[in-house]
Amino acid sequence: MEFETFDVDTGVLRKQGGKFVDLGGDFSTASKRLKGNLEDLGEPWADADFGEIFGQVYTPIRDGILTSMNSLAERLQKVGYNLQDMARNYDASEASNNGLLNGVSGEL
Template identity: 35%
Template sequence: MADDPYVIEPGSYKTEGFHMYEVGQAFAKAAKELSTGLEALEKGDTPPWGDDEFGENFGVPYEGLRKGFDEAMPSLAERIAGIGVAFSQIGIRNEKQEQKEHDTYQQITGQYDGQVGAKVSSIKSV
């Protein structure tokens, strides 16, 4: 609805940001393990897919893809973890801003307590 306020829950940003960071770390570990496993399979004089015509037709594109994988996956993992860090930072900044606004509100309303017939400090900030 258009009248619904936009609500940011800093705790959710911080928690989910940490989870996203963990996903990035797990992805980096899995990519490294896959790369290490493939390296182990590729050792020897004959590639695991063979050196016949079919093996050559498979091996040439595989080597290009493999090199691209080794270059791209660590970067992707780092970016996923970075998104998580950014989400956490959003939550922290939002909490600080909310506290600053609350403190300012308390300071302003504290100046007028008892001057309008009721304690203004009993009004809750939304």
């Protein structure tokens, strides 16, 4: 009887998890910068003939995009933290299993 096995490189999980955390942080920073830049612009269309209508369309779309960007940043970071947690859990499980197997083999 042959057993199939798989290996988990927890170092890679940790490293990639860190990259997701960093990516989420970078995305959050970019989102805040975009929001600040848009606020600095104000409403240059306000005095135009179409200003009121444009503002009614633009503002909810802008706000929705900014909300989505913030949500994506948080989710990217969460993926990263989850990958890092997975690596820690796998290492802890592996250490526990090795300890149990060593104890059993010492009894034989």
